Amino acid sequence: MNDTVTFDRIPAATDATGALVEIEQRVLWLSTAMIHHANRIRPNPSGLKVGGHQASCASMVSIMTSLWFEQLRPGDRVSVKPHASPVLHAINYLLGELDREYLTTLREFGGLQSYPSRTKDPDPVDYSTGSVGIGATAPIWGAIARRYVNTHAGGRAGTGRQYSLVGDAELDEGAVWEAVLDPSVGEIGEIVWIVDLNRQSLDRIVPHIAAARLESMFTAAGWQVITVRFGHQLESLFQLDRGPALRSRILGMSNPEYQRLLRCSAAEVRDRLPGTGTEAAAITALIRELDDATLLRAIRNLGGHDLDALRAAYAEIDDNRPTAIIAYTIKGWGLPTQGHPQNHSSLLTAEQYQQLATELGADPGDPWAPFPENSTAATLCRAVAGRLTRPRTEYGAPPTVPDDFGRTPSGRATTQAALGRVLLDISRAAPDAAERIVTVSPDVSSTTNLAGWLNKVGVWSPHERHDWFADDAETIMHWREKPTGQHMELGIAETNLVGLIGELGATWSRWGHPLFPIGVLYDPFVERALEPWSYGIYAGGQSILVGTPSGVTLAAEGGAHQSITTPSVGLEQPGCVSYEPAFAIDVEWALLACIGLLGREDGKSSYLRLSTRPVDQALAAIPADAAARERRRRQVVAGAYPLRHAEAPEVTLVGMGAMMTEILCAADRLADQGIASDVVCVTSPGLLFEALQARRGLGAGPSWILDQAFPAHRAAPMITVLDGHPHTLAFLATINSVRASALGVTTFGQVGALEDVYRYHGIDADSIVRAALDLVD
Numbered sequence: 001m002n003d004t005v006t007f008d009r010i011p012a013a014t015d016a017t018g019a020l021v022e023i024e025q026r027v028l029w030l031s032t033a034m035i036h037h038a039n040r041i042r043p044n045p046s047g048l049k050v051g052g053h054q055a056s057c058a059s060m061v062s063i064m065t066s067l068w069f070e071q072l073r074p075g076d077r078v079s080v081k082p083h084a085s086p087v088l089h090a091i092n093y094l095l096g097e098l099d100r101e102y103l104t105t106l107r108e109f110g111g112l113q114s115y116p117s118r119t120k121d122p123d124p125v126d127y128s129t130g131s132v133g134i135g136a137t138a139p140i141w142g143a144i145a146r147r148y149v150n151t152h153a154g155g156r157a158g159t160g161r162q163y164s165l166v167g168d169a170e171l172d173e174g175a176v177w178e179a180v181l182d183p184s185v186g187e188i189g190e191i192v193w194i195v196d197l198n199r200q201s202l203d204r205i206v207p208h209i210a211a212a213r214l215e216s217m218f219t220a221a222g223w224q225v226i227t228v229r230f231g232h233q234l235e236s237l238f239q240l241d242r243g244p245a246l247r248s249r250i251l252g253m254s255n256p257e258y259q260r261l262l263r264c265s266a267a268e269v270r271d272r273l274p275g276t277g278t279e280a281a282a283i284t285a286l287i288r289e290l291d292d293a294t295l296l297r298a299i300r301n302l303g304g305h306d307l308d309a310l311r312a313a314y315a316e317i318d319d320n321r322p323t324a325i326i327a328y329t330i331k332g333w334g335l336p337t338q339g340h341p342q343n344h345s346s347l348l349t350a351e352q353y354q355q356l357a358t359e360l361g362a363d364p365g366d367p368w369a370p371f372p373e374n375s376t377a378a379t380l381c382r383a384v385a386g387r388l389t390r391p392r393t394e395y396g397a398p399p400t401v402p403d404d405f406g407r408t409p410s411g412r413a414t415t416q417a418a419l420g421r422v423l424l425d426i427s428r429a430a431p432d433a434a435e436r437i438v439t440v441s442p443d444v445s446s447t448t449n450l451a452g453w454l455n456k457v458g459v460w461s462p463h464e465r466h467d468w469f470a471d472d473a474e475t476i477m478h479w480r481e482k483p484t485g486q487h488m489e490l491g492i493a494e495t496n497l498v499g500l501i502g503e504l505g506a507t508w509s510r511w512g513h514p515l516f517p518i519g520v521l522y523d524p525f526v527e528r529a530l531e532p533w534s535y536g537i538y539a540g541g542q543s544i545l546v547g548t549p550s551g552v553t554l555a556a557e558g559g560a561h562q563s564i565t566t567p568s569v570g571l572e573q574p575g576c577v578s579y580e581p582a583f584a585i586d587v588e589w590a591l592l593a594c595i596g597l598l599g600r601e602d603g604k605s606s607y608l609r610l611s612t613r614p615v616d617q618a619l620a621a622i623p624a625d626a627a628a629r630e631r632r633r634r635q636v637v638a639g640a641y642p643l644r645h646a647e648a649p650e651v652t653l654v655g656m657g658a659m660m661t662e663i664l665c666a667a668d669r670l671a672d673q674g675i676a677s678d679v680v681c682v683t684s685p686g687l688l689f690e691a692l693q694a695r696r697g698l699g700a701g702p703s704w705i706l707d708q709a710f711p712a713h714r715a716a717p718m719i720t721v722l723d724g725h726p727h728t729l730a731f732l733a734t735i736n737s738v739r740a741s742a743l744g745v746t747t748f749g750q751v752g753a754l755e756d757v758y759r760y761h762g763i764d765a766d767s768i769v770r771a772a773l774d775l776v777d
Contacts, residue, residue, distance in 0.1 A: 018376070019376045019377050019380045020065060020066070020069055021307065022371075022376070022377045023065055023069060023094065023381070024061055024065040024307070025334075025360050026090075026094065026360075026362075026377070027061050027065050027087060027090045027091060027094070028057075028058060028061045028333075028334050029356070029357070029360045029362045029367070030086075030089075030103070030367070031054070031057040031058075031061065031086035031087045031089075031090045032054050032057065032058070032086075032335065032348065032353075033103075033362075033364075034052075034086045034089065034090070034103055034104075034106045034112075035053070035054050035106065035347065036054075036348060037104050037367070038050045038052060038104075038107050038108070039051070039347050040347070040350065040353070042104065042108070050107050051107065051114070052106065052107065052345075052347070053083035053084075054332070054335060054337070054346070054347060054348060055331045055332035055337055055338070055340075055346065056081070056083035057083065057086050058330075058331070058332050058333045058334055058335050058338070059196050059198045059331045059332065059333055060084040060087050060165060061087055061305075061333065061334070062304060062305040062306070062307060062310065062329075063165065063194055063196065063310060063327055063329070064087050065091070066307050067194070068091050069381075069384050070311060070314075071314050072388055073160060073161075073387075074160070074388055074389060074390045075158045075160025075390075076160040076162070077142060077162050077163070078126050078139075078163040079126065079127035079135050079139050079162075079163065079164045079165065080125075080127070080129060080165050081129065081135075081165045081166060081167050081170070081196060082114075082130045082135060083115075084165065085112070085113065085114065085115050088125070089102070089103070089112055089121075089123060092124060093368075094370075094371075095381055095384060095385040095388070096382075096385050097123045097124050097385070098122065099122070100368050102123070115129055115130030115135075116128060116129050116130070116135075117130075117538075117539075118540050119538070119540050127139060127142070127539065128535065128539035128540075130535075131531065131532070131535045132170050132173050133170055133173030133175040134175060134495075134499070134531070136164045136170055136173075136176055136193070137164070137175060137176060137179035137496075137499055138164075138499060138502075138503060139162035139163065139191060140162070140164075140185055140191055140322075140499075141496075141500040142162050142503045142506075142510075143188045143190050144184070144188065144488075144500060144503070145500070145503040145506070145507055145510075145515075146158075146159075146160075146510075146511070147188070148504065148507075149507050149513050149515070151460070151462070151483035152435070153511075153513045156511055156512070157507070159190070161190045161192050161317075161319075162190055162191050163193070163194065164191075164192070164193045164194070165194050166194065166195050166196065167195075167196050168195055168197045168198060168214075171195065171214065174495075177217070178491075178493040178495055178496055179493075179495075179496055179499065180217075180218065180221045180223070180322075181221050181491075182490055182491050182496055183491065184488075184490060185221075185322060186221065186321065186322065187321070187462060188462075189318065189319040189321050189322065190319060191322040191323070192317060192323045192324075192325065193323070194324075194325045194327060195214065195324060195325065196304065196329050197211060197326055197327060197328050197329060198329045198330060198331035199255040199259065199331075211227055211229070211326050214324075214326055215227060215326065222321060223321060223323060223324050224317070224321055224322070224323040224324070225324050225326065226313045226316055226317070226323065226324070226325045226326070227303075227326045227328075228304060228309050228310060228313045228325060228327040229302070229303050229328050230303050230309070230328070231301035231302060231303055231305065231306025231308075232308055232309065233294075233297060233298045233306075234250075234298055234301045234302075237286065237298060240286060242282040242283065242285060242286040243286065245279035245283050245286070246282075246286055246287075248279065249273070249274070249279060249283055259339045260272070260339075261273060261299055261339075262299070262300060262330060262338055262339030263339050263340065266292035266293075269287075269295055269296065270284075270287060270288075270295070273287060273299070274287075300330060300333070300338075302327075302329055302330060303327055303328050304327030304329035304330075305329060310327065313325050313327070334356075335348065335352075335356060336348060336352040336355060336356065337352070393509065393510065393511065393512045394512045395512050396512045396513060396514060397600075398433075398436065398508070398516070398599035398600060399433040399435075399436060400432070401430060401433045401596040402426075402429055402433075402592060403592060403593075404588070404589065404592070404629075405429055408585065408622050409583070409584040409585055410617050411617060412614040412615065412616055412617065413584045413614065413615065414584075414610075414611060414613060414614050414615070415548075415581050415583070415584065415587050415610040415611050415615075415657070416448065416548045416549055416610045416611060416612050417449050417584075418581075418610075419448070419449055419520070419548065419587060419591070419610060420449035420450055420452050420453055421452075421584070421588075422588045422591050423437065423439070423452075423453040423518075424456065425588070427453075427456060427457070433516070433595065434457075435486075436514060436515050436516045436599070437457075437515075437518060438460070438486050438488065438504055438515055438516070438518070439453060439454075439487045439517075439518045439519075440487070440490065440497055440500055440517065440519045440520070441488075441489055441520045441521065442489070442490050442491065442492045442493060442494060442497050448520045448521075448522075448546070448548055449548075450487065450520060451476065453487065454478075454479075454487045455478050457485060457487060458480040458481070458482050458484065458485035458486065458487070459479055459480060459482070459485040459487050459488070459489065460481075460482075460483070460484075460486060460487065460488050461481035461482060461483065462483060463483070464481065464482040464483065465481040465482075467479055467480050488500065494526075494528045494529035495529060495532050497519050497521060498519060498529040498532050498533035498536060499532055499536065500517075500519075501517040501519040501533075501544075501545070502532070502533065502535075502536020502537070502539065502541030502543060503536070503541060504517035504541075505517045505536070505541040505542040505543035505598065505599075506536075506539065506540050506541040506542070508542070508599040508600065508603075509540055509601075514598065514599025514600070515598075515599065516544070516595050516598045517544065518543070518546060519543060519545050520548065521546070521547060522547065522548070522549065522561065523547030523548055523550035523551070523563045523609055524550075524554075524560070524561045524562065524563045524566075526566045526569065526607070527563075527565065527566065529545070530569065533605075534573060534574075536605075537573070537574070537575040537576060537605050538574075538575070541605070542597070542598045542599060542600075542604065543598070543606075544591075544598070544605065544606045544608065545605070545606070545607045545608070546607075546608045546610060547566055547607065547608070547610065548608075548609070548610035548611070549610065549611055550566065550609045550610060550611055550657075550658075550724075551563055551657070551724055551745070552745055552749040552757050552758070552763075553613045553658045553723050553754065553757075554612065555749075555751065555754045555756075556751060556752075557751070558749065558750065558751035559748040559749035562745075562748075563724065564724055564745050564748075564749075566609060566724065567609060567656070567685065567722055567723075567724035567725065568685070568724070568725060568727065568728045569607050569609075569686075570607055570685060570687075571686045571689055571728065573607070575605055576604060576605045576607055576686075577594065577597065577604055577606045577684065577687065578607040578609070578684055578685070578686050579594070579606070579608050579609070579683050579684050580656050580682075580683065580684075580722075581610070581636075581657065581683055582615070582620070582655070582657055582658070582660040582681050582683070583617055583619070583660075584617055584620075585620055585622055585636075586620070586636050586683055589633045589636045590637060590683060591608065594606035594608065611657055611658040611723075613658045613661075613754070615658070615660070615661055616661070619660065619664055620643075621643060637683075638684075638687060638691075638704075638705040639682065639683055639685070639686075639687035639691065640654075640680055640681065640682045640688055640705060640709035641683070641709060642678065642681075642708070642709055643664075643679040644677075644678060644679040646671075646676035646677055646678055648676055649676050649678040649714055649716045650675050650716055651670070651675065651676075651678075651716050651717050651718070651772045651775060651776055652677065652678045652680060652710075652714070652715075652716045652717070652718045653666060653667055653677050653679050653680070653718075653719050653721070653768065653772070654679075654680045654718060654719065654720045654721070654732060655680075655681060656681070656682040656683070656722040656728075656729065657722060657723055658723050659722055659723055659763060660681055662763065662765045662768060663681075663721055663768065664679060665765040666768035669769050670772055670773075675772065675776055677716075677772065678716065680709050680710065682722075685728050687705070688705065688706070688732065691704075691706050692731070692734070692735060706735055710732070712736050715736035715738050716738060717739045717740065717741075717775035717776065718732060718738050718740040718741075719740070719741050719768060719771050719775065720732055720733075720740065720741075720742045720743065720744075721744065721763055721768055722744050722763075723745060725744050725745060725746060726742035726743055726744030726746065727742070727744075728744070730742040740775075741771040741775055743762055743763050743767060744763065745761045745763065746761075
């Protein structure tokens with residue numbers, strides 16, 4: 001099978017294109033005028049650059065006009081290239097989805113965002129974009145999320161294509177190819193990428209961007225490739241007797257040489273275009289027959305600006321596999337700045353703006369004027385608006401999640417193992433909630449203790465596959481792939497994992513079907529995934545990210561696998577609650593609380609940092625009285641709890657996660673020396689910081705946890721200890737303004753036995769005792 005379709009023969013423009021051309025020109029004008037108004041007309045007292053990308057918008061105008069006004073169906077979703085956001089707003093305005101008053105608010109506080117935003121823009125936006133490479137891949141995970149909802153909720157999410165409008169420079173991002181190459185993507189046929197091949201970056205014409213290389217990369221990943229190179233005007237010239245010579249000459253040009261022709265007068269084109277090769281005479285004779293206007297139109301007639309060529313490309317899409325449409329375009333198409341190497345952020349001057357208005361028949365004094373009511377263009381806009389109308393999404397309430405299973409863990413256990421145990425307990429105690437859980441991991445299901453859960457719920461796949469090891473007695477983890485499965489495993493690419501859980505976590509708002517996505521990966525790689533996960537939260541995706549194992553406690557793995565800065569994620573990441581539980585019961589209570597935050601309008605994402613260190617569960621000292629147990633649970637969920645109270649504390653020892661064993665050991669040793677200490681176990685630094693801010697009038701959250709975990713009348717010099725950077729807990733000393741010493745990890749780790757590694761970083765019991773003695777003395 002030939003995986004690449006190249007349109008070398010395009011039919012002449014049809015009559016149906018006429019109204020589209022009028023809309024296309026209006027979209028070009030509106031997107032340009034929005035940026036012009038924001039920078040040249042709207043008052044700017046600060047004098048700071050407002051910005052915008054008129055040239056990047058112009059290269060997408062034809063593609064987006066053709067897509068919206070001829071191709072899209074109500075169930076389709078589109079991720080728009082970040083710099084083309086004004087084009088999206090212009091189209092939404094013409095379709096009646098955006099009020100005229102917003103056209104003057106681009107990049108203004110409370111107005112249209114710099115880049116498309118699902119949660120902040122006033123008009124319909126399917127995917128938030130802006131972080132290069134992340135928005136492009138989101139529709140891949142959106143397609144999988146739609147299929148998952150359909151297999152678990154009886155087709156509730158409907159059908160439709162998932163389009164990504166991608167700039168060619170965006171394909172430099174590794175995240176793009178991580179997604180394209182994931183084996184699970186090859187059978188998702190509703191994915192369509194349209195690559196805006198304008199061959200320019202921010203500063204220059206890129207000499208080495210070639211469609212052939214991109215074609216081969218997509219083809220190797222199993223994608224269908226459709227290349228839209230030339231429009232019908234150039235193609236008609238290629239059919240003439242001397243046409244093959246012209247075609248060969250244009251295809252043989254470097255990107256910069258071709259782009260330079262776009263800046264030339266007709267006379268200069270006649271001089272430069274033939275070149276110096278053997279076919280120069282034939283090309284000269286061919287273009288001699290063309291008048292100047294025709295010659296200039298033809299040299300700029302690339303497929304990405306030819307509505308008929310685009311229409312033909314869409315007709316060839318194979319919905320049985322992903323498709324990449326590579327459309328040749330001109331950056332700044334139709335603008336006085338078209339093809340200029342530095343037009344990326346350039347703005348039209350007042351004179352150029354007036355020139356464009358004249359060429360497009362627009363009125364700079366009334367730039368937002370609609371089409372006449374009974375015009376063909378207005379009629380088409382109304383028809384398209386009606387065709388694309390989506391039913392209102394009714395947000396379904398997520399199932400109730402229990403607070404406490406009522407059991408008390410005993411013996412020695414790890415917080416990582418507790419994760420798998422809690423998931424199994426949910427499936428027994430709360431099956432309605434368990435049905436909404438979907439776990440995702442990058443090839444680490446067994447090593448992160450998900451094996452039991454995976455065996456119970458199975459692996460999700462669009463189609464059922466035979467398990468050839470089902471009858472193997474030595475196979476402990478069974479890989480049963482079926483449409484009703486609730487676990488997904490991707491390749492080793494953390495960016496893909498968080499992209500997927502972000503889209504799974506947005507199903508409540510897209511289709512009214514809340515899911516509880518939980519992504520599990522090694523904690524050292526959380527930082528690699530943090531930026532795309534943060535972007536998913538920004539876009540409205542609610543999910544739980546579990547990092548395990550974590551810290552230098554993973555001693556035998558050495559510095560490469562020892563996380564240092566991840567404990568502060570919850571302090572710094574908006575829309576996210578974080579927990580680092582010390583005991584198995586803390587995992588249960590925290591995880592149940594996190595699940596309860598998902599799938600709702602006021603929901604939040606969560607991050608749990610777990611450990612592989614076995615801990616004596618008796619150290620948790622869980623109250624036997626029901627009321628006292630519930631009080632402890634609320635404290636765990638709120639961020640901290642007092643674990644030991646001395647009669648007259650001389651020092652407060654504060655620990656988190658795996659460090660509680662060392663903290664308690666140090667407390668016993670200090671007591672032997674006659675030094676009484678309170679012990680506080682922190683479960684969420686972020687929630688404690690929010691409580692402190694609220695107490696100071698800088699937030700609206702509750703602050704009661706500070707009074708229970710750090711009461712003023714028990715204030716004493718404080719030691720904070722964690723398996724991570726000490727700044728995470730250092731702020732706690734400001735609650736009661738006490739002297740403090742913050743212990744933690746500030747250097748790259750070392751391989752070794754646990755006691756050696758702890759001693760190396762100064763977080764062992766000896767170090768805690770010495771720090772306490774220093775403060776007490």
